[in-house]
Amino acid sequence: MILELDCGNSFIKWRVISVDGAQRLLAGVVDSDAALFESLAAAPELRVSRCRLVSVRSDAETELLVARLRESLGVDAVCAQCASRVGAVHNGYEDFRRLGLDRWLAVLGAYHLGQRACLVVDLGTAVTADFVSASGMHLGGFICPGLPLMRDQLSTHTRRIRYDRQVALAALQELEPGRSTAEAVERGCVLMLRGFVAEQLLQAQARFPEGFEVFLTGGDADLVRDVVPGAQVVPDLVFVGLAIACPLS
Ligand SMILES: Nc1ncnc2c1ncn2[C@@H]1O[C@H](COP(=O)(O)OP(=O)(O)OP(=O)(O)O)[C@@H](O)[C@H]1O
Ligand SMILES: CC(C)(CO)[C@@H](O)C(=O)NCCC(=O)O
Ligand SMILES: [K+]
Numbered sequence: 001m002i003l004e005l006d007c008g009n010s011f012i013k014w015r016v017i018s019v020d021g022a023q024r025l026l027a028g029v030v031d032s033d034a035a036l037f038e039s040l041a042a043a044p045e046l047r048v049s050r051c052r053l054v055s056v057r058s059d060a061e062t063e064l065l066v067a068r069l070r071e072s073l074g075v076d077a078v079c080a081q082c083a084s085r086v087g088a089v090h091n092g093y094e095d096f097r098r099l100g101l102d103r104w105l106a107v108l109g110a111y112h113l114g115q116r117a118c119l120v121v122d123l124g125t126a127v128t129a130d131f132v133s134a135s136g137m138h139l140g141g142f143i144c145p146g147l148p149l150m151r152d153q154l155s156t157h158t159r160r161i162r163y164d165r166q167v168a169l170a171a172l173q174e175l176e177p178g179r180s181t182a183e184a185v186e187r188g189c190v191l192m193l194r195g196f197v198a199e200q201l202l203q204a205q206a207r208f209p210e211g212f213e214v215f216l217t218g219g220d221a222d223l224v225r226d227v228v229p230g231a232q233v234v235p236d237l238v239f240v241g242l243a244i245a246c247p248l249s
Contacts, residue, residue, distance in 0.1 A: 001025060003040075009126070011031055015027035052248060053065075054245075087108075103120075109240030111136055113234070116212060118215060119200055119203075121221075123219065126146050134212075172190060193220065214231040217235060
């Protein structure tokens with residue numbers, strides 16, 4: 001079995017797949033390394049023989065996780081690395097090492113699935129949009145704060161924006177003008193995301209008149225999916241790219 005990890009800034013997404021990649025056996029989202037090992041320990045039937053991971057965390061944090069994986073599972077995790085090109089896909093950054101690895105893998109995954117020009121939007125702690133041409137040229141992209149960062153900044157830098165988490169969840173049942181602080185903030189931030197995605201769509205239409213595929217991924221993808229009717233929501237997009245960047249022969 002292969003353990004795959006996507007270590008983001010707030011959460012670790014993990015899944016265990018069969019060696020041939022055909023079956024997904026177990027998956028989860030955890031908020032710390034410790035919680036990851038607890039989840040794995042709770043499933044002793046898993047026989048992990050290989051591991052590959054992508055991390056946007058610091059090198060020190062990633063190395064610590066790799067060491068713990070070696071200790072507790074006896075596997076040497078293969079970490080996705082930056083590259084200027086993988087197959088037909090060319091990294092569009094001036095310095096390819098600076099492009100976030102999660103973005104790079106999502107781009108690789110999207111181009112593999114789409115086989116044509118793509119717009120890739122990942123909605124997590126941060127929100128990113130990336131453009132890939134029909135020939136596989138990554139044209140660059142955009143980064144902005146995601147929903148968790150927007151709401152945290154508002155509550156950190158104001159005195160009176162305070163509300164509880166449960167109320168916040170209920171506020172997103174609809175997007176009418178808010179009549180409480182929770183509704184006003186939650187809906188306002190979601191509209192920021194939706195506006196961002198709508199703008200990316202306009203840019204893709206202008207850049208790719210021959211047509212393109214839109215891929216949405218990340219924990220908050222569902223909040224914007226209807227902004228782009230034909231979009232493919234692919235929660236595992238980064239893992240699709242991870243398998244391409246780190247084949248385990
Ligand atoms: N099961 C879940 N666990 C955690 N967050 C979830 C879950 N489902 C949806 N979300 C939403 O996903 C968002 C986090 O997204 P995601 O897990 O893609 O990113 P992340 O790991 O925090 O960040 P990134 O990968 O961009 O660095 C949160 O805003 C949260 O509202
Ligand atoms: C933008 C994030 C935080 C999204 O997870 C990540 O891709 C990252 O840390 N990127 C490095 C900066 C860049 O991509 O230009
Ligand atoms: K991510």
